[in-house]
Amino acid sequence: MYPDRIQLAVIINSFNRVQLLNEALTSLIQTLHFAPIQSAIVIFDAGSTDGSVELVQTIASQTPDLNIICLCPSTNSDRSFSAGCNASVEFASRTFPDLKYCFFFETDNLIFNPTALSFAIQLLEQEPSLAAVGFTAEKCDGT
Secondary structure, three states: OOOOOOOEEEEEEEOOOHHHHHHHHHHHHHHHOOOOOOEEEEEEEOOOOOOHHHHHHHHHHHOOOOEEEEEOOOOOOOOOHHHHHHHHHHHHHHHOOOOOEEEEOOOOOOOOOOOHHHHHHHHHHHOOOOOOOOOOOOOOOOO
16 A cells, blocks of 8 residues: 555656666655655566566665555556556556656656756646646766
């Protein structure tokens, strides 16, 4: 059973990207500790065979203060990127009755500023006409 107060679901699609997933989850977990609202991470794994699911289970067990859920559809299910986004949002909407925000996060992304997500949430709450908030990305060379 998950807490009812979850208002933010981080949605991640993953397929055989265990190292990138590990780095992405590490940065997210650090960031979510600064979030002003209760959060959960929903990972849609499209059938990885590289240990990704086991990694998520390990991280979830080591981070009991954060809900980390891995959705693993059957092999005869649609496991495309868009199906993963839709299934994850549907799961989060059904599971967390207080859900207000979905944050789509790619496995090859990292968050370096732990207050960026808090700022984005604050902006969305101050400006109800906004439907989305984006972030500035750095190139691999640091620019």
